[in-house]
Amino acid sequence: MPRDKAGQFFGSGHTNNWAVTCTSQFWFNYRHVANTLSVYRSVKRLGIPDSHIVLMLADDMACNHRNPKPATVFSHKNMELNVYGDDVEVDYRGYEVTVENFLRVLTGRLPPSTPRSKRLLSDDRSNILIYLTGHGGNGFLKFQDSEEISNVELADAFEQMWQKRRYNELLFIIDTCQGASMYERFYSPNLMALASSQVGEDSLSHQPDLAIGVHLMDRYTFYLLEFLEDIHPASTTNMNDLFKVCPKSQCVSTPGHRTDLFLRDPGSVLITDFFGSVRKVEITMETINLTSPVEQVEDK
Amino acid sequence: VSLSVVLLQGQHAALAIAAVVIIVGVPLWWRTTETYRAWLPVTQINELAKLQLQLSVDVEVVFARGTLTPEQQKKVPLTQTQDEEHMVDEDTALRYRYETRYRTATIMEEDALNQPTAAEADLSLHTLSESPCGSVVVYVIPEASSLLPEVVEVYIGQRRTAMLRIGAQMRVGRTLKQLLAHLEPRIQQVLQVMSFSHSDITAALSDRVRPSPGNKESLADSMRAFKSSPGYEITFSLLNPDPKSHRLHWDIESAVQNYIQPLLTKLAPVANFSIDSQILYYAMLGVNPRYDSSLSAYTLSADSLAHVINPVEARLGSNAASSNPVLNFLLYVPDAHHSPLYIHDHKKQKVHSNAFHSPRWGGIMVYNVNDFYGPDPVFPMDINISMAKVMGVFLAQLRLLLGVQSSATPPGFVVASCGSAGLADWELDRLMWSRTVENVATATTTITSLAQLLDQIGNIVINDNIAQQVSSTVTSLQLAVAELEAGNLGFALQYSKEAILASERAFFDPSLLHLLYFPDDQKFAIYIPLFLPMCVPILLSLLKMLSEARQRRKEKQAKRD
Numbered sequence A: 001m002p003r004d005k006a007g008q009f010f011g012s013g014h015t016n017n018w019a020v021t022c023t024s025q026f027w028f029n030y031r032h033v034a035n036t037l038s039v040y041r042s043v044k045r046l047g048i049p050d051s052h053i054v055l056m057l058a059d060d061m062a063c064n065h066r067n068p069k070p071a072t073v074f075s076h077k078n079m080e081l082n083v084y085g086d087d088v089e090v091d092y093r094g095y096e097v098t099v100e101n102f103l104r105v106l107t108g109r110l111p112p113s114t115p116r117s118k119r120l121l122s123d124d125r126s127n128i129l130i131y132l133t134g135h136g137g138n139g140f141l142k143f144q145d146s147e148e149i150s151n152v153e154l155a156d157a158f159e160q161m162w163q164k165r166r167y168n169e170l171l172f173i174i175d176t177c178q179g180a181s182m183y184e185r186f187y188s189p190n191l192m193a194l195a196s197s198q199v200g201e202d203s204l205s206h207q208p209d210l211a212i213g214v215h216l217m218d219r220y221t222f223y224l225l226e227f228l229e230d231i232h233p234a235s236t237t238n239m240n241d242l243f244k245v246c247p248k249s250q251c252v253s254t255p256g257h258r259t260d261l262f263l264r265d266p267g268s269v270l271i272t273d274f275f276g277s278v279r280k281v282e283i284t285m286e287t288i289n290l291t292s293p294v295e296q297v298e299d300k
Numbered sequence B: 001v002s003l004s005v006v007l008l009q010g011q012h013a014a015l016a017i018a019a020v021v022i023i024v025g026v027p028l029w030w031r032t033t034e035t036y037r038a039w040l041p042v043t044q045i046n047e048l049a050k051l052q053l054q055l056s057v058d059v060e061v062v063f064a065r066g067t068l069t070p071e072q073q074k075k076v077p078l079t080q081t082q083d084e085e086h087m088v089d090e091d092t093a094l095r096y097r098y099e100t101r102y103r104t105a106t107i108m109e110e111d112a113l114n115q116p117t118a119a120e121a122d123l124s125l126h127t128l129s130e131s132p133c134g135s136v137v138v139y140v141i142p143e144a145s146s147l148l149p150e151v152v153e154v155y156i157g158q159r160r161t162a163m164l165r166i167g168a169q170m171r172v173g174r175t176l177k178q179l180l181a182h183l184e185p186r187i188q189q190v191l192q193v194m195s196f197s198h199s200d201i202t203a204a205l206s207d208r209v210r211p212s213p214g215n216k217e218s219l220a221d222s223m224r225a226f227k228s229s230p231g232y233e234i235t236f237s238l239l240n241p242d243p244k245s246h247r248l249h250w251d252i253e254s255a256v257q258n259y260i261q262p263l264l265t266k267l268a269p270v271a272n273f274s275i276d277s278q279i280l281y282y283a284m285l286g287v288n289p290r291y292d293s294s295l296s297a298y299t300l301s302a303d304s305l306a307h308v309i310n311p312v313e314a315r316l317g318s319n320a321a322s323s324n325p326v327l328n329f330l331l332y333v334p335d336a337h338h339s340p341l342y343i344h345d346h347k348k349q350k351v352h353s354n355a356f357h358s359p360r361w362g363g364i365m366v367y368n369v370n371d372f373y374g375p376d377p378v379f380p381m382d383i384n385i386s387m388a389k390v391m392g393v394f395l396a397q398l399r400l401l402l403g404v405q406s407s408a409t410p411p412g413f414v415v416a417s418c419g420s421a422g423l424a425d426w427e428l429d430r431l432m433w434s435r436t437v438e439n440v441a442t443a444t445t446t447i448t449s450l451a452q453l454l455d456q457i458g459n460i461v462i463n464d465n466i467a468q469q470v471s472s473t474v475t476s477l478q479l480a481v482a483e484l485e486a487g488n489l490g491f492a493l494q495y496s497k498e499a500i501l502a503s504e505r506a507f508f509d510p511s512l513l514h515l516l517y518f519p520d521d522q523k524f525a526i527y528i529p530l531f532l533p534m535c536v537p538i539l540l541s542l543l544k545m546l547s548e549a550r551q552r553r554k555e556k557q558a559k560r561d
Helices: A002-012 A027-045 A099-107 A151-163 A179-183 A219-229 A239-243 B003-033 B042-049 B070-075 B107-113 B118-128 B176-194 B198-204 B216-224 B252-266 B302-307 B309-316 B387-402 B425-456 B464-486 B489-507 B520-560
Strands: A016-021 A053-057 A126-133 A140-143 A147-150 A169-175 A191-195 A256-258 A286-288 A296-298 B051-063 B078-089 B092-104 B136-141 B154-156 B161-165 B231-240 B246-249 B272-281 B290-292 B297-300 B326-332 B341-343 B355-358 B362-366 B381-384 B413-415
Touching (some): A027 A053, A027 A126, A027 A219, A053 A099, A099 A151, A147 A151, A151 A179, A151 B425, A169 A179, A169 A219, A179 A191, A179 A256, A191 A239, A286 B387, B042 B425, B042 B464, B051 B425, B051 B464, B070 B176, B078 B198, B092 B176, B092 B198, B107 B118, B107 B136, B136 B176, B154 B176, B161 B176, B176 B413, B176 B425, B198 B425, B231 B246, B231 B252, B231 B309, B231 B387, B252 B387, B302 B309, B326 B387, B355 B387, B362 B387, B425 B464, B425 B489
Parallel strands (some): A016 A126, A169 A191, B051 B136, B136 B161, B154 B413, B231 B272, B297 B341
Antiparallel strands (some): A140 A147, A286 A296, B078 B092, B290 B297, B355 B362
């Protein structure tokens, strides 16, 4: 019996989780920050601690002087859910969110003075979730309204992560226009990707709020958040359910996904393998008797 | 001035400009726009890509009095070498070389073996000589010896010696060769426990060779221990959720000094350790324990343990200055309303240590203090935590998390306790073998993939410092492999550590990011507006000169005709 349990516990092969999220700039892109914060919130709620999350927000929406409700970022026009909360820890903010910094975080090529909270200290047993949102096109994602990251650069960065064994499995989610083009060029093993729209399609935003004056969230992430709110740390929902989130009727665009590089069957991958942080645990059977130097007590 | 002279001057001018552009301009442009790429020892790196490791172990087999017949004794001392070859994959080959020296015991060793128990014999044998790092000494004692109890065949000591009982029927009428062949399998078993086994080494090579999804146990083992790193941070935290009831005192400094520091000092060749401690108040476990009326205590089931760690981890904090892996050891004293709190395993049995650990993270122990309440408790109560008991658990967890594997010993084997340092010498050797192999494997993978990357992307600048790090990695790797072959484990570990540090520094150098992706169409877009307007007049005038020259030749020919 115990041995079966051990097999079940170690089935996924990972021991820790990381999440990296990102976004773009300006007040009228409020929805991108709301997207990122809602994923951040879900991931924290499901157990990943701040020390394992690298949150990049290119602009400050909560304290923006155009925000009629300061210190809040809402995801729905009824203002039910303040995704900003009161324990947000932003690691890269404002002008620090650049393509260079993003790639440095992924590949680990940061200057030695970078503090721990700004690094992705993953190892070969880490499952990493990367969520990107903003404005994108066929083969690129816009950063800061002045530069772009291309799908080739992203694929190369993931390959370098693989070479250095910086991840066990990686889930890549992107919510931009023509998002599927960003995962076309991946070639490293153990990557799974989801996008909110196919090449040639635009990802649309969900609904505007007349009081705040901007669109609050994008459709795909809105339905993704709704899906994730039903997940709790012990749930057994798997990736196939995630692929069904936001069908064309709700999203207007066609979400896509890519699993050919992933070794395990998506049906056997739990949502909490990436979004949560379920720790493997072993009972400590041995102790060392320190008062008298004779026996090593073993209960097996 | 006549028209032809002007024309001639014009032609000379065009030719001169063209000459300057081609002879001076183009090379100048080429040199100033080429990316600086320092030379890398690519051939040596490619050689290292095909890793052929030889691990040499020095074994000494000492025959005590009464184990050898006089004729067998004449053939001793004798040295034998045994090779075991393994092909892990097409790029990695392993050879284990065991150089065994057989000899008889000296008089002083006989005296030492005359002690009443094996543990005392072990102790006095060590006062005689110190075995070098990585070697193993096996003492073969007679069948009738009283050193080991009846059922025990092998005793593994605290340093690097083992005692092996010779089988009864092996004495009479057999040649030395047959005796050695008989002892061979058991000596092999001893070596697998005390030095390394093939599965240990293949697990250490996991960076190069993705382990086959085979043995669940070995997978769990490889996932539990931290990977090789130059340093580790250890944090001891005391969690007091109920300061109103309990005023806890723990003498962590002296506990660390007495119980943990000896182990860390012994592990100094392997890694640096830094220790800190903290006390957290009002830190709850995050899981509600269930009341069990049969035990009149609260219990935490094994399944709920996985959810205990995350809420606590958010409050733990860490040393921002280093990127070393952190081992967290938490001591949780349950609040007065939920005391006593016991951890149950999967069989619903109480766990003796009342502790659990998480792979590559650390351990948590629940310390019940309700025994300290007198008949009339007055809160808040002053409680002194018994650090010996706590450190006993943490030390065991620390050993597991660092990979000091107490692997399943074969039947008939007895392993001595690990001694005051918390680590036997042979356990240290085991760790050193696997760490050295792991470091060499990781460093070679890093350096080969870096070389490939720099080769593929022609635009990346390779600074001198990177080239120097790469060269020093290659040198250290070659030295490490050589020392492994020679059997000098200490030096091999040293060089392998240097190799890893240099290779990581080279691979993760911040300067290797620029010009990562520079598509050709962008290059054209930059150069065309600069060069095209300049080249067009030169080309046109050259063409014009050519056509005029051709015309003149035609005229000359026509004249001749």
